[in-house]
Amino acid sequence: MEENIEVIFNDFFKYKSGKFYAEEKSVEDIAKRYGTPCYLYSYHSLLSRIKKFKEAFNGVNTLICYSVKANSNISILKIIKEQGMGVDVVSGGELRRALLLNFPPNKIVFAGVGKKDEEIELGVKNHIYCFNIENEDEIDIIEKYARMYRRKVICNLRLNLDIDVDTHHYIKTSKKETKFGLDIHSAGNILRKHRNNKYVEIKGFHLHLGSQLKDTPPYTRALDNVKIFCKENNFSPEIIDLGGGFGIPYSSEDRVKDIEDFGVAIKEKIKEIGGKFLILEPGRYIVGNTSVLLCRVLYVKRRQDKNFVITDAGMNDLVRPAFYGSYHTIIPAKKSRGVKYIKADIVGPICETGDYLGKDIEVPDNIKRGDILIVGSAGAYCFSMASNYNSRPRPCEIMVRGTRDFVIRKREAYKDLWKGEL
Ligand SMILES: Cc1ncc(COP(=O)(O)O)c(C=O)c1O
Numbered sequence: 001m002e003e004n005i006e007v008i009f010n011d012f013f014k015y016k017s018g019k020f021y022a023e024e025k026s027v028e029d030i031a032k033r034y035g036t037p038c039y040l041y042s043y044h045s046l047l048s049r050i051k052k053f054k055e056a057f058n059g060v061n062t063l064i065c066y067s068v069k070a071n072s073n074i075s076i077l078k079i080i081k082e083q084g085m086g087v088d089v090v091s092g093g094e095l096r097r098a099l100l101l102n103f104p105p106n107k108i109v110f111a112g113v114g115k116k117d118e119e120i121e122l123g124v125k126n127h128i129y130c131f132n133i134e135n136e137d138e139i140d141i142i143e144k145y146a147r148m149y150r151r152k153v154i155c156n157l158r159l160n161l162d163i164d165v166d167t168h169h170y171i172k173t174s175k176k177e178t179k180f181g182l183d184i185h186s187a188g189n190i191l192r193k194h195r196n197n198k199y200v201e202i203k204g205f206h207l208h209l210g211s212q213l214k215d216t217p218p219y220t221r222a223l224d225n226v227k228i229f230c231k232e233n234n235f236s237p238e239i240i241d242l243g244g245g246f247g248i249p250y251s252s253e254d255r256v257k258d259i260e261d262f263g264v265a266i267k268e269k270i271k272e273i274g275g276k277f278l279i280l281e282p283g284r285y286i287v288g289n290t291s292v293l294l295c296r297v298l299y300v301k302r303r304q305d306k307n308f309v310i311t312d313a314g315m316n317d318l319v320r321p322a323f324y325g326s327y328h329t330i331i332p333a334k335k336s337r338g339v340k341y342i343k344a345d346i347v348g349p350i351c352e353t354g355d356y357l358g359k360d361i362e363v364p365d366n367i368k369r370g371d372i373l374i375v376g377s378a379g380a381y382c383f384s385m386a387s388n389y390n391s392r393p394r395p396c397e398i399m400v401r402g403t404r405d406f407v408i409r410k411r412e413a414y415k416d417l418w419k420g421e422l
Contacts, residue, residue, distance in 0.1 A: 004252040005252060005329060005331065005376070007249045007252050007254075008249055008250065008251070008252065008289055008329050008376045008377055009289070009292075009376060010045055010048070010289060011045075011048075012042040012044055012045035012048070012290075013042060013045070013292060013374075013376075015335055018334060018335040018337070019333065019334055019335075020331070020332075020333045020334070020335075020374055022040050022041075022042050022292070022400040023042050023043070023044060023400045023401065023402055023403075024400070024402050024403040025400045025403065025405055027040060027292070027294055027333050027372060027374060028333050028334070028372055030294065030398060030400070030405060031294045031296065031333070031372050033405075034396050034398055034407070034411070035396070035411065036294050036295050036296040036312055036313070036372070036395075037293060037294065037295045037296075037311075037312055037313035037317045037395040038293070038294045038395050038396050038397075038398060038411075039291055039292075039293055039294075039378060039382070039383050039395055039396070039397040039398070039409075040291060040292050040293075040294055040397075040398050040399075040400065041076070041290055041291045041379065041397065041398070041399040041400065041408070042290055042291070042399075042400055043079070043399055043400065043401035043402075044401070044402075045289070045290040046076070046079055046286070046287065046290045047079070047083070049285065049286050049287070049289070049290060050079075050080070050083045050085065050286060052259055053246075053259055053280075053282055053285060053286060054083075055260075055263075056259040056260050056262060056263030057263050057266075057267065057278070057280065058263075059267060060267050060270055060271070060278050061276060061277050061278065062277075062278045062279070062280060063086055063107060063109075063129075063277070063278070063279045063280075064085045064086065064279075064280050064282065065085065065086040065087050065088040065107065065108070065109050065279060065280070065281050066080045066085050066086070066087050066088065066281070066282065066283065066286055067087075067088045067244050067281045067282060067283030068087050068088065068089050068090075068094040068097060068098065068283075069090055069094065069283060069381075069384060070244075070283025070284055070286070070287050070288070070379075070380040070381060070384060071283075071287045071291075071379055071380055071381075071382075071383060071384050072094060072097055072384055073383065073397055073408055073409055074097060074100070074101060074408075075397075075399060075406070075408035075409075076287065076408070077097060077098070077101050077103075078101055080286070081101055081102075081103055085107070086103060086104070086106075086107025086108060086109065086129070087103055087107065087108055087109075088109050088110075088111060088243075088244070088281035088283075089108060089109070089110055089111075090110070090111050090112040091112065091119065092116070092118065092119040092122055095108065095110065095119065095122055095123060095126075095128070096122075099126060105126050105127040105128050105129065106127070106128075106129045107129060108123075108126075108128040108129055109128070109129055109130050109131075109132060109241065109279060109281070110123045110128055110130070110131045110132065111131075111132040111134075111158070111206065111208070111243075111281070112132075112134070113134045113135075113179055113180055115131075115138060115141075117141055120138075120141050120142055120145055121145045121148075124142065124145040124146055124148075124149050124151070124153055125145070125149055127151065129154065130153075130154035130155060130156055130203070130239070130241075131153065131154075131155050131156075132155075132156050132157075132158045132206035132241060133155045133156065133157050133158060133182070133190070133202075133206075134158050134180065134181055134182065135182070136182075136186060136189075136190055139155065139190065139194060139197075139200055142155065142199075142200055143197065143199045143200050146199035146200060147199050151199075152198070152199055152200070152201050153199065153200055153201070154201050154203050154239075155200055155201065155202050155203070156202070156203060156204045156205055156206040156239055156241050157182055157187045157190060157191070157202060157204075157205050157206065158180065158181040158182060158205070158206040158207070158208070159181050159182060159184065159187055159205050159206070159207055159225075159226065159229070160174060160175075160176060160178070160180055160181030160182060160183055161174060161181075161184070161207070161222055161225045161226075161229075162174070162175060162176040163175070163209055163218055163221055163222050163225070164218075165209050165210040165213050165218045165245075166213070166214065166215070166218075167210050167211060167212045167213060167214075167247075168212070168324045168325070168326070170323070170324055171210050171211040171212060171324070172209075172210040173208055173209060173210045173211075174207070174208075174209040174210060174218075174222070180208070181206075181207075184229055187205075187229070188229075188232070188233050190202070191233055191235055192233075203237065203238045203239045204237035204238050204239030204240055204241065204275065204277075205226055205237055205239070205240055205241065206241040206243065206279075207222050207223075207226070207240070207241065207242050207243055208241075208242075208243025208244060208245065208281065209222055209242075209243060209245050210245055211244065211245050211247075211283075211284060212245070212247045212248070212284060213245040213246065213247050214247040214254070214255065214256045214257060215256075215257050216257060216261060216262055216265040216266070218245075219242060219245075219262065219265060219266055219269070220265050220266075220269050222242075223240070223242075223266070223269035223270070223272075223273060224269070226240065226273060227269075227272065227273050230273065236274060237273065237274075237275050238275070238276050238277055239275065239276075239277045239278075239279060240270060240273065240275035240277070240278055240279070241278075241279035241280075241281065242266065242278065242279070242280055242281075243280075243281050244280065244281040244282045244283050244284065244285070245282075245284075246259060246262055246282050246284070246285035247284070247285070248284055248285055248288040248289050248377065248380075249289075249377075250326065250327050250328060250329065250376070250377045251327055251329055252329070259285065266278075283380055283381075284380040284381070286380075287379035287380045288377050288379045288380035289376070289377050289379060290379045291377075291378045291379035291382070292374045292375060292376055292377075292378050293313055293317065293318055293374070293375040293378040293382065293395070294333070294372055294373075294374060294375075295311040295312050295313035295317075295357075295372070295373050295375065296311060296312050296370065296371070296372055296373075297309055297310070297311055297367060297368065297369055297370060297371045297372075297373060298310045298311060298312055298349065298369060299369060300344075300367055300368060300369065306344075306345065307342055307343065307344035307345070307363075308344060308345050308347055309344045309345070309346045309347070309361075309363060309367060309373070310347055310348070310349060311346060311347070311348060311349075311357065311373060312348075312349065313348055313357065313375070313395070314347075314348020314349050314350040314355050314357075314390070314392070315348055315350055315352065315354065315355040315356075315389070316348075316350060316386060316387045316388065316389040316390060316392050316394075317348070317382075317386050317392075317394065317395050318357060318375060318378060318382045318385075318386070319382075319385045319386070319387070320381060320382065320385070321356055321357055321358065321359075322352070322354040322355060322356065323385070327358070328357065328358060328375050328376055328377055328378070329375075329376035329377065330346050330357060330358045330361050330363075330373055330374065330375050330376070331373070331374050331376070332363065332364060332367065332371060332372070332373055332374070333371070333372035333373065333374055334371070334372075336364045336366060339364045339365050339366050340364075340365040341362040341363065341364060341365065342362070342363060342364075342365050343360045343361065343362055343363075344360075344361060344363050344367075345358070345359050345360065345361070346358040346359075346361050346363075346373065349390075350389065350390050350392075351390065357375055358375075383395070383397060383409075388412075388417055391417055393411060393412035393413060393414060393416060393417060394411070394412045395411060396409055396410055396411035397409035
């Protein structure tokens with residue numbers, strides 16, 4: 001069980017004298033103080049991910065718009081803003097979060113396959129930088145509001161180039177059988193139709209290919225196709241928005257290209273196309289490995305052919321394993337020396353067989369009620385997908401910065417569960 005966990009936890013989460021720490025705080029102390037389940041973030045880990053991402057795309061004119069859906073906590077968004085980044089939003093709620101935090105409107109991009117009229121109006125009224133278009137009718141609605149607010153709105157056409165990517169099929173977004181983007185014929189028609197539109201200016205393309213991509217070829221292939229499309233349609237794009245998708249390791253065996261390699265490959269292609277302005281929408285890369293979920297062992301069930309460790313965190317707190325079959329590294333908060341390891345399924349208390357956090361995970365043979373387990377890579381698509389299923393209040397979120405810790409979201413109270421119900 002001596003996994004090389006540094007690739008997942010970086011320098012900011014590690015064992016010190018057998019106890020697991022987030023920066024300078026023992027996770028057992030955090031669990032004791034705030035209870036479990038509890039999402040625990042490292043401030044410095046977040047800063048370091050942002051820095052690495054920015055450095056990888058140095059040298060081209062780039063706007064980095066963090067993808068709010070990955071984790072929309074306002075403390076995290078505030079740090080993102082302080083670091084000069086913009087945001088990619090996909091709903092009125094996400095846009096309102098960005099406006100609440102005073103993100104500069106010219107750093108907000110709005111994507112999404114089903115934008116409502118009121119969401120489009122909110123974006124136009126607040127002068128956001130651009131809309132990424134997935135449907136011809138959407139342009140008519142944008143035009144209506146652009147006319148009403150007397151402004152010209154920038155739009156990029158989201159292309160569906162039928163690019164396959166090596167990831168879970170629920171998060172592939174560029175195959176032609178998915179709902180996303182415009183096929184090249186519709187995109188060509190839209191370009192011709194709106195060339196001289198007074199209210200809508202099509203400046204380029206949007207290409208989010210999928211999430212958790214581990215290598216560069218899908219990006220370079222997509223950009224090669226964009227180049228051909230531009231030539232065929234006699235169009236010079238000013239903006240290329242490549243979306244997000246940059247993968248992270250969830251286990252010590254995951255092989256993911258460094259962000260520098262993505263940077264090199266993408267920058268070269270952007271120069272070839274002659275795109276003047278690159279937009280990127282990373283979510284998972286920025287926050288995925290900056291957080292862990294702490295949970296407490298409630299029971300250990302030993303059967304002849306199988307062991308179960310039942311924790312106080314379930315699929316309502318962290319749904320990725322149940323939803324996508326995703327793997328998360330799970331380790332104990334206290335390292336036991338010289339003990340045997342056994343395999344167990346780490347499961348939650350919810351009434352679903354699919355309610356698990358990990359299958360066949362190695363745990364110390366002496367694991368017992370009250371022990372704290374750490375679920376790694378819990379920063380992206382974890383809290384933001386949490387629900388109240390089984391009438392369970394959602395966990396608290398805590399951020400550690402050096403020796404200090406801050407509540408960045410209170411644990412939900414039982415009364416929050418029925419708030420608004422009549
Ligand atoms: C349009 C768009 N941009 C960006 C992202 C962020 O992707 P990731 O978290 O993989 O970087 C997503 C995720 O689904 C998306 O749909």
